[in-house]
Amino acid sequence: MPGTATESKARVEVACCAPLDTVNMTSDQAEQAAAMFKALADPARIRIVNLLANAPDAACVCDITPHVELSQPTVSFHLKKLLTAGLVERTQRGKWAYYSIRPGVLSEIADALELKGTRT
Amino acid sequence: MPGTATESKARVEVACCAPLDTVNMTSDQAEQAAAMFKALADPARIRIVNLLANAPDAACVCDITPHVELSQPTVSFHLKKLLTAGLVERTQRGKWAYYSIRPGVLSEIADALELKGTRT
DNA sequence: TTGTCATATTGACAAATGTCGATGTGTCAT
DNA sequence: ATGACACATCGACATTTGTCAATATGACAA
Numbered sequence: 584m585p586g587t588a589t590e591s592k593a594r595v596e597v598a599c600c601a602p603l604d605t606v607n608m609t610s611d612q613a614e615q616a617a618a619m620f621k622a623l624a625d626p627a628r629i630r631i632v633n634l635l636a637n638a639p640d641a642a643c644v645c646d647i648t649p650h651v652e653l654s655q656p657t658v659s660f661h662l663k664k665l666l667t668a669g670l671v672e673r674t675q676r677g678k679w680a681y682y683s684i685r686p687g688v689l690s691e692i693a694d695a696l697e698l699k700g701t702r703t
Numbered sequence: 704m705p706g707t708a709t710e711s712k713a714r715v716e717v718a719c720c721a722p723l724d725t726v727n728m729t730s731d732q733a734e735q736a737a738a739m740f741k742a743l744a745d746p747a748r749i750r751i752v753n754l755l756a757n758a759p760d761a762a763c764v765c766d767i768t769p770h771v772e773l774s775q776p777t778v779s780f781h782l783k784k785l786l787t788a789g790l791v792e793r794t795q796r797g798k799w800a801y802y803s804i805r806p807g808v809l810s811e812i813a814d815a816l817e818l819k820g821t822r823t
Numbered sequence: 824t825t826g827t828c829a830t831a832t833t834g835a836c837a838a839a840t841g842t843c844g845a846t847g848t849g850t851c852a853t
Numbered sequence: 854a855t856g857a858c859a860c861a862t863c864g865a866c867a868t869t870t871g872t873c874a875a876t877a878t879g880a881c882a883a
Contacts, residue, residue, distance in 0.1 A: 599763040599799040599859085607770060608753050613746040620749075624741035625871080626733040633728050643719040644830060650727060657872055659831055678829050678880045679719040689816055719829085745841080764860060777842055779861055798850045798859050 616695045622668030627651050628661050632684065635671060641683035736815045742788030743812075747771050748781050752804065755791060761801035 608616075623629060630651050635642060648658045662682055665671045672685045728736075743749060750771050755762060768778045782802055785791045792805045 599797075600760060600766055600801065608750065610746070613749045613753070616749045617744055617746040620740045621744035624737055624744040626730070626737045627871085629733045629736045629740075630728065633733070640720060646720055653871095654873055655830075656832080656874080660871075663831085675830095675880090677719075678827095680830060681720065692816055693813060747841085773841095774843055775860075776844080776862080780841075783861085795850090795860095800860060 618668060619670075619692060619695055622664055622670055625661065625664075627653055627657075628665055631658075631661060631665065631682075632670065635682060635684045636689075638683075641672075641674065641681035643679040643681050645679070647682070738788060739790075739812060739815050742784055742790055745781065745784075747773060747777075748785055751778075751781060751785065751802075752790065755802060755804045756809070758803075761792075761794065761803035763799040763801050765799070767802070 623632065631647060634647060634650055644655065644658060644662065647662075648655055651658060651661075653661075662671065662673075666673055666682075670685060670688050671682050674681050674683075743752065751767060754767060754770055764775065764778060764782065767782075768775055771778060771781075773781075782791065782793075785802075786793055790805060790808050791802050794801050794803075
């Protein structure tokens with residue numbers, strides 16, 4: 584990194600930029616934020632979240648499946664990803680499993696964003 | 704899907720949920736949103752974005768690298784991902800490449816989020 | 824209890840991703 | 854021209870991811 588004139592020999596190099604001393608986020612914070620975004624990093628899961636966010640009530644898998652045009656096991660696979668990421672909730676009623684957006688999730692994502700700087 | 708009483712035989716089954724007629728997003732919209740989130744779906748890239756968002760000025764690779772504790776080629780790899788996703792900008796000045804957050808990106812991400820429902 | 828239905832899990836596999844060392848490319852100073 | 858430096862690209866590799874058919878699980882009805 585240029586700009587550190589430590590040697591006795593005249594190191595007059597220009598600095599490439601400011602030292603970047605900003606408070607770093609912890610590895611945990613980074614991993615956690617990345618996990619949130621990873622859960623949304625797939626078109627199928629985006630569709631599911633969109634569906635659930637706009638649905639009047641919780642929705643069962645049999646109604647979600649036709650909207651994403653994937654096999655039922657694959658839809659379950661994506662729902663599990665969303666579930667373990669904490670983006671959706673699951674409740675069993677009868678033989679059906681109902682999924683819904685976990686309340687407050689959207690604002691949490693917004694928080695994750697501000698975590699990386701409020702400027703701009 | 705239960706609830707569709709089409710047969711002449713009395714199909715008195717209970718419906719599992721409402722028909723979910725909500726306006727679907729297009730495949731393009733889903734893919735585009737997923738691409739945004741995919742760019743953020745990695746701890747290293749989260750750190751980089753955090754760094755750039757909090758930096759007073761644009762930062763060069765040589766200053767970013769030590770903060771993410773990865774090899775220089777790997778950092779370049781991540782920067783390229785962020786670049787092609789449109790999250791950061793690149794300008795060459797002298798022998799250094801300066802990266803900065805593309806202005807307006809954070810609100811665009813927020814928009815992508817609202818795309819999946821304004822309720823909660 | 825037996826069957827049916829809705830959902831989850833498993834096993835297999837192709838494709839994408841993250842990582843690094845080695846090397847290429849472009850820019851500046853000498 | 855030559856060398857040093859900052860960064861990008863390449864080749865190789867292990868890991869993760871998304872997908873499906875087949876099968877297991879769990880709930881209800883008859």
